Amino acid sequence: MRRAAHIARISALLCGLLACILSLGLMGLATSDRPAGARLVAARARWEARAFENYQLAVRIEALGRVCTQRLEVHGGWVRRMIENTCDGIWIAPLTIDALFELSSEIERIPPSRCVPSAQHCPCHRIFTLRHIEYDEQLGFPGTVIARSEVQFRPAAADFWRHLVQQGELPACRPMPRRFTIQVLSLTALT
Numbered sequence: 001m002r003r004a005a006h007i008a009r010i011s012a013l014l015c016g017l018l019a020c021i022l023s024l025g026l027m028g029l030a031t032s033d034r035p036a037g038a039r040l041v042a043a044r045a046r047w048e049a050r051a052f053e054n055y056q057l058a059v060r061i062e063a064l065g066r067v068c069t070q071r072l073e074v075h076g077g078w079v080r081r082m083i084e085n086t087c088d089g090i091w092i093a094p095l096t097i098d099a100l101f102e103l104s105s106e107i108e109r110i111p112p113s114r115c116v117p118s119a120q121h122c123p124c125h126r127i128f129t130l131r132h133i134e135y136d137e138q139l140g141f142p143g144t145v146i147a148r149s150e151v152q153f154r155p156a157a158a159d160f161w162r163h164l165v166q167q168g169e170l171p172a173c174r175p176m177p178r179r180f181t182i183q184v185l186s187l188t189a190l191t
Contacts (some may be wrong), residue, residue, distance in 0.1 A: 037108060039135060044101055046140025052189040056083075057097065062181040063090050071092060073190065100142040100182065104133045107147050116151055116173075123163045124173035125154040136184075145182040150175055 018176070058071040068087035072094050073080045079094045093099070130148035136140065153173050154160050163171045178186035 019088055040104060040108060041129055043135035043140035047097060049138055051065045054190040056190055058185040059095050060183045060185055061087055061092055062179060063092060097141045104142045104145055107131055122157050123154055123160040123171035124151050126151050143184045147180040150177040
């Protein structure tokens with residue numbers, strides 16, 4: 001009985017070590033694709049130099065496993081009229097270009113790795129596997145905003161090893177992939 005338990009713990013430790021190596025490799029991939037803040041600043045300057053203040057905007061949003069669209073009219077930075085909004089069940093408020101810049105900035109500031117389920121007990125972490133923002137060449141607005149993440153083992157943390165030794169098994173790090181994409185479908189200047 002003791003021998004079987006000892007073999008099970010050694011097997012779990014070896015699995016944990018393998019998970020550690022794989023996780024560290026993926027973290028390296030996640031951090032190498034971070035957008036540069038200088039691109040955001042230059043894009044924002046192009047947007048501020050535009051010749052119009054009022055516009056009509058259409059965006060496609062993929063979040064929480066759903067796809068929706070928004071079409072709105074913006075005057076002086078404020079939503080004057082919502083033409084279409086199929087995003088009722090998603091947390092996204094009406095997106096203006098200023099809101100897209102804010103969202104892009106927030107995505108750039110997210111750390112490559114965060115503890116889950118909490119910072120107090122951290123055997124797992126959510127890592128960002130992709131963060132990509134494309135800015136319009138002429139007007140500078142964020143034309144595409146993409147963020148992808150997933151939950152993985154966190155073998156660099158003491159909580160991971162504590163769980164493995166105390167429980168004799170790997171932590172229950174459910175993959176929970178997240179996909180978030182916003183695409184500007186059209187931007188039309190209004191007089």
